[in-house]
Amino acid sequence: MCLLHVSAGTEYQDLVRYPEINIRENSMTFITGPSGCGKSTLLRMLNATVLPTAGRIEYKGSPLGGLPVLDYRKQVLLAPQQVYLCEGNVADQFAFFYGARGEECVSRAEMVNALEICRMPLSPEDSCANLSGGERQRVFLSIYLSARPKVLLLDEPTAALDELTAREFLGNLKAACRQRGTTVVCVCHSRSLVDEFADEEIRLEARA
Amino acid sequence: MNSGGIVQLQLWQFSLIYLLLIIVIAIMKKSGVEKTRLLVVASVKMTVQLVIAGLVLSYIFQNPNPVFVVVYLAVMIGFAVHRVLSGNPGLNRRFQIIIAASIALSGVFVLAYFVCAVVGENIFNPQYTIPLAGMLIGNTMTGISLGIKTFRESLQGQKARVEALLGFGASPHAILQPLAKQALETALLPTLNSMVGMGIVSLPGMMTGQILSGTMPTTAILYQIAVMIAICTVVTVASFGSLFLGMHTLYDQKHQIL
Numbered sequence: 188m189c190l191l192h193v194s195a196g197t198e199y200q201d202l203v204r205y206p207e208i209n210i211r212e213n214s215m216t217f218i219t220g221p222s223g224c225g226k227s228t229l230l231r232m233l234n235a236t237v238l239p240t241a242g243r244i245e246y247k248g249s250p251l252g253g254l255p256v257l258d259y260r261k262q263v264l265l266a267p268q269q270v271y272l273c274e275g276n277v278a279d280q281f282a283f284f285y286g287a288r289g290e291e292c293v294s295r296a297e298m299v300n301a302l303e304i305c306r307m308p309l310s311p312e313d314s315c316a317n318l319s320g321g322e323r324q325r326v327f328l329s330i331y332l333s334a335r336p337k338v339l340l341l342d343e344p345t346a347a348l349d350e351l352t353a354r355e356f357l358g359n360l361k362a363a364c365r366q367r368g369t370t371v372v373c374v375c376h377s378r379s380l381v382d383e384f385a386d387e388e389i390r391l392e393a394r395a
Numbered sequence: 396m397n398s399g400g401i402v403q404l405q406l407w408q409f410s411l412i413y414l415l416l417i418i419v420i421a422i423m424k425k426s427g428v429e430k431t432r433l434l435v436v437a438s439v440k441m442t443v444q445l446v447i448a449g450l451v452l453s454y455i456f457q458n459p460n461p462v463f464v465v466v467y468l469a470v471m472i473g474f475a476v477h478r479v480l481s482g483n484p485g486l487n488r489r490f491q492i493i494i495a496a497s498i499a500l501s502g503v504f505v506l507a508y509f510v511c512a513v514v515g516e517n518i519f520n521p522q523y524t525i526p527l528a529g530m531l532i533g534n535t536m537t538g539i540s541l542g543i544k545t546f547r548e549s550l551q552g553q554k555a556r557v558e559a560l561l562g563f564g565a566s567p568h569a570i571l572q573p574l575a576k577q578a579l580e581t582a583l584l585p586t587l588n589s590m591v592g593m594g595i596v597s598l599p600g601m602m603t604g605q606i607l608s609g610t611m612p613t614t615a616i617l618y619q620i621a622v623m624i625a626i627c628t629v630v631t632v633a634s635f636g637s638l639f640l641g642m643h644t645l646y647d648q649k650h651q652i653l
Contacts (some may be wrong), residue, residue, distance in 0.1 A: 225541075234556075234561075234562055235649070235650075236561050236562060236651065236652075237651065238649060238651065243605060252649075255562055255647050256650045257397035258652055260561070260562070260563075260650075261563075261564035264562060264564065265561075265562030265563075266559075266560055266562060267555070267558040267562050268560075269554075269555040269558065269559075270478060271555040271556045271558070271559035271560075272554070273556075284559075284563050284565075287560045287563065287565035287570060288563060288564055288565045288569070289566075303430055322549065327559070330563070331562075331563065334510050334563070340562070
């Protein structure tokens with residue numbers, strides 16, 4: 188079943204123009220294409236942080252414009268490219284993100300579970316001060332994963348990971364999301380990772 | 396020379412104070428601080444502006460008329476708003492209007508309370524209204540400038556945080572509020588710090604002026620305390636209004652951060 192649909196000719200501020208895009212439910216879809224072709228903008232539009240200036244996007248058959256935006260975003264999470272962590276330990280990160288949503292933080296077990304899926308064997312009490320770039324990225328992603336969204340939009344989630352860790356991370360993520368019924372849409376530059384993990388690939392063309 | 400407890404400054408005596416600037420220029424030259432031009436411009440501007448203000452105030456005091464007071468207040472507020480906005484370019488129109496309204500409304504409200512309720516004078520009495528308005532609005536200008544600048548800088552510097560939380564489904568209000576709160580703290584700190592040091596580290600300008608012109612120190616401190624509390628109130632109310640109402644102009648009903 189088609190979960191997310193972008194109509195042909197959808198535009199954002201005359202900067203990018205998209206072909207028709209369909210994202211199947213419970214699949215792992217990769218978005219590829221040269222830099223500047225609008226991959227991140229597409230994810231932002233799917234998360235409704237920016238709205239298309241032409242064309243339309245549908246979620247389960249209804250146009251995004253008609254849904255309560257914040258409820259929608261909580262189902263279709265976007266983990267942006269740039270990692271943000273606040274001060275404090277791992278548990279503080281989860282508390283900060285859920286606090287900003289005005290919600291109670293997930294349980295300790297849920298945190299540990301999400302960290303494990305992201306191949307980040309830390310305990311919630313560990314400090315985040317001395318983590319490497321790749322470790323910070325995995326802690327960051329595990330927060331989004333812990334929310335168990337319907338759709339997880341990931342913008343270059345493996346950018347700071349070495350090839351082996353990236354492979355383990357994507358393998359774990361794919362298995363966990365399939366089991367939970369989470370649809371994953373992932374921007375990725377690595378050809379070998381796309382070939383190995385993609386159920387579908389959407390190739391965007393360079394801007395004219 | 397000595398009339399009513401204060402030495403009336405003769406022009407030649409007064410001009411001696413400018414000699415001190417030679418020391419400032421010497422230090423600037425010696426240490427390579429290339430601000431001598433600014434120093435000269437600032438000194439000349441200050442002198443001319445204050446001379447004009449003195450003449451205008453003398454005229455207004457001798458010919459008290461509510462219209463003069465209102466015009467003087469309007470010019471002061473207009474200047475303060477202009478300074479805040481020109482120091483923070485790129486704010487949207489609604490944000491600018493909110494800042495202007497916050498300065499004007501909180502300034503006029505506290506001023507009216509001070510002059511009418513505390514001093515028990517007519518709001519149109521220029522001797523009270525104009526100097527008090529100057530102190531209140533001047534401090535408000537500094538406070539809001541600092542607050543808005545902090546808010547804009549943290550919005551710029553914390554782009555990653557804003558994006559991460561938006562993507563996680565947090566509302567723009569929940570994302571921006573901590574930044575506005577932090578900016579409000581920054582706006583208030585100079586005023587609070589000066590209250591802490593007051594009387595020990597510094598004898599504030601207003602009190603010094605009153606004492607020099609023959610007022611009893613015990614009366615001068617009452618005015619000074621009242622003025623500080625009034626300043627603290629205006630700075631708080633105006634900064635709060637500017638930041639917490641202005642913040643709402645940064646996103647729309649679709650929860651898009653603009």
